[in-house]
């Protein structure tokens with residue numbers, strides 16, 4: 001049974017006027033993620049609210065909140081204009097009003113996280129409800145797309161800092177669909193249920209700009225571990241991420257070499273416990 | 274002739290209505306600008322040069338930002354209306370943003386915006402005052418009208434967004450065989466490309482406005 005959900009700090013102004021009220025999607029350690037709309041109801045958006053922490057020194061708290069919001073927004077804006085697939089930033093208030101924290105609005109990504117998609121798929125397969133061939137092909141294609149998206153992000157000099165399957169979304173198909181057939185003639189069934197669509201990277205709260213191979217290798221290592229721990233059935237497919245990553249930009253080979261060192265250190269660390 | 278439009282932006286208090294009027298062929302920009310410079314209280318509007326406005330969302334995002342700062346009592350410029358013009362800018366330089374996005378003596382396409390910051394400011398008082406003060410042709414405030422009178426090349430230059438969303442830009446990559454691969458998108462018609470280009474430009478601008486040069 002679920003325990004009582006942690007209390008939610010109320011949203012600050014101007015969202016006290018929002019009608020209908022924003023819907024809470026997730027409550028992380030640092031941020032609450034709401035679904036609402038931007039200027040008109042026809043423009044859905046995600047609202048990431050970073051409430052102030054009552055246990056922190058108020059001056060420090062204000063500075064931290066401001067820094068986190070601007071840092072995430074800055075990275076998203078840079079990524080988007082350089083062609084990395086991320087939600088665009090629509091508005092932000094990094095100052096808050098001194099007591100309630102700050103927020104950022106970004107484009108709404110229609111779709112699910114890769115984690116949700118893989119968990120649902122694994123469940124369906126266990127229940128024997130999915131044909132295996134289509135699924136495996138689909139996962140491989142998905143891995144390739146992730147490798148390319150991460151490669152492009154690294155190419156423009158951004159490291160994510162928390163590259164897990166919860167922070168990669170699978171957006172809708174770029175081509176409008178008609179009766180299960182995309183307008184470019186691709187059949188949905190061929191890619192396994194729910195595996196089609198465009199990769200969108202999210203959650204740049206810990207991201208930064210770096211040209212260091214080490215930082216990029218750590219991104220890949222974190223992702224590899226995320227696949228290994230939550231989606232063991234997809235671990236094999238991870239090779240495809242690296243394969244496509246390797247071909248996606250000029251510095252990729254050196255980063256993959258570095259990944260081997262990072263893995264080694266990781267193993268030693270876990271041996272030492 | 275089109276009339277003054279009254280809008281309610283999401284999240285703002287319902288009584289803080291936004292009134293907008295778009296004009297072409299304005300003949301008395303010099304006079305209007307002088308009223309702003311002299312601080313004539315009757316002319317407390319955001320008077321924006323519409324040739325540097327990409328879309329309704331572009332303009333209204335600035336209104337939203339200024340209104341929020343107004344509600345929180347932390348305007349950086351003279352009033353909420355100058356703050357709207359300031360909020361269109363991509364940096365913290367108020368004078369520069371007012372010069373770049375505000376009315377100039379040679380402005381012919383003009384966007385006038387006013388917020389009901391006081392119950393005495395109503396759609397009819399504004400409407401009356403604007404028709405008496407602005408010599409020009411009032412047209413509907415919508416994306417199609419703005420697209421017909423704005424200067425995209427100039428907008429790109431102002432925000433230093435040359436190439437964003439454009440064919441062959443960083444967002445798209447050339448395959449080894451020379452064909453262009455659009456970022457995940459299926460090749461479409463020219464119209465679809467133009468729409469995608471406009472959308473990318475808009476989202477890039479909103480991001481820069483939100484950051485206001487913060488580093």
Ligand SMILES: Nc1ncnc2c1ncn2[C@@H]1O[C@H](COP(=O)(O)OP(=O)(O)OP(=O)(O)O)[C@@H](O)[C@H]1O
Nearest residue numbers: 026028030031033046087107108109166202203205
């Ligand atoms: N732009 C978006 N569109 C749709 N859903 C989103 C969007 N951004 C986030 N989400 C959903 O909300 C969840 C949480 O968002 P995010 O990962 O940014 O926050 P977080 O993990 O709580 O942040 P942090 O790690 O910085 O504390 C995501 O896993 C995703 O399901």
Ligand SMILES: [Mg+2]
Nearest residue numbers: 028166167203
């Ligand atoms: Mg997250």
